[in-house]
Amino acid sequence: MVKVFLYETRRGEKPIESFISKLNTETIAKVAHTIDLLEKHGYKLGLPHSKGLTKNLYELRVRGKEEVRIIYTFKSNSVYLLHAFKKKSRKTPKKEISTAINRLIELN
Numbered sequence: 001m002v003k004v005f006l007y008e009t010r011r012g013e014k015p016i017e018s019f020i021s022k023l024n025t026e027t028i029a030k031v032a033h034t035i036d037l038l039e040k041h042g043y044k045l046g047l048p049h050s051k052g053l054t055k056n057l058y059e060l061r062v063r064g065k066e067e068v069r070i071i072y073t074f075k076s077n078s079v080y081l082l083h084a085f086k087k088k089s090r091k092t093p094k095k096e097i098s099t100a101i102n103r104l105i106e107l108n
Helices: 015-021 025-044 094-107
Strands: 003-006 050-052 058-062 068-075 078-086
Touching: 003 025, 015 025, 015 078, 025 058, 025 068, 025 078, 068 094, 078 094
Parallel strands: 003 078
Antiparallel strands: 050 058, 058 068, 068 078
16 A cells, blocks of 8 residues: 655645645545555556556546546655646647656655
């Protein structure tokens, strides 16, 4: 079992938490369930719930009326949720990956 942490800015803002709180109730429940699966299975969580994006970035895939993606990374025995967005196209936009990479750099 891994520990899950939400990204927090230096000013104490929590963009992931804020994003999730604005989703509809059904989607929030699905996000919570998918995060629970990640916590339970860690690196072993695969499709359809998780997919690798780069060497150390993965996306948590939440399906439903609202398609949500949460980009995360592993650091020792922990998971850091770096960035979340609503999926609107087939490919993950470079802008979303770039945001996650910048936050990953901040973590190190």
